[in-house]
Amino acid sequence: MNDLEVRELRYFVAVADELNFSRAAERLGMAQPPLSRAIRQLERRLGVQLFERTTHRVTLTAAGLTLLDEARSALDAMSAAGRRTRRAASAAPTLVVTAKPGLAAGLLRRIVDSYTALPGTPQIEIAVSGYRQQADMVRDGRADVALLSSPYDERGLDTEPLITGARVAALPVGHELARRGILH
Secondary structure (H helix, E strand, C coil): CCCCCHHHHHHHHHHHHHCCHHHHHHHHCCCHHHHHHHHHHHHHHHCCCCEEECCCCEEECHHHHHHHHHHHHHHHHHHHHHHHHHHHHCCCCEEEEEECCCCCHHHHHHHHHHHHCCCCCCEEEEEECCCCCHHHHHHCCCCCEEECCCCCCCCCCCCCCCCCCCCCCCCCCCCHHHHCCCCC
16 A cells, blocks of 8 residues: 555545535535545555445445544644744744633743743744634644643643642522532
């Protein structure tokens, strides 16, 4: 088997995301027949069926699910390599930190202050993003660091706990649940 090509992975991920060849082709800016041929060719080269196709439905096979996870990781890594290389070559390199609005604002300020006090450190850029985008931003190179709250998808990330804290339920005074010691 020959190595997989980036184009093939992009085509495959688009079809897997859409579970529809026509919508995937539209998303990719191409006609549907060449996309279908490319996927069939990929399946022949791999020697496995990636999609179950019926006249009304497309679903991923077990092999397709495996390739989807690997393809996403590979595409993220390639994207990250390009972005990080360009950022490292810039005259003023920056460290991009992503955080959810309002999340650990005091912690973020202390981290930034400590980091920028070190001599020769790159400038910091704060990228505000939603909870679901933060890990993806690190994986695909749009950010170097994310301040996350559990739970999150750890795939492809090195993590270091910064703080741990109890989660609490806030209830109005006098609410019947407030009288309980523990909520389940």
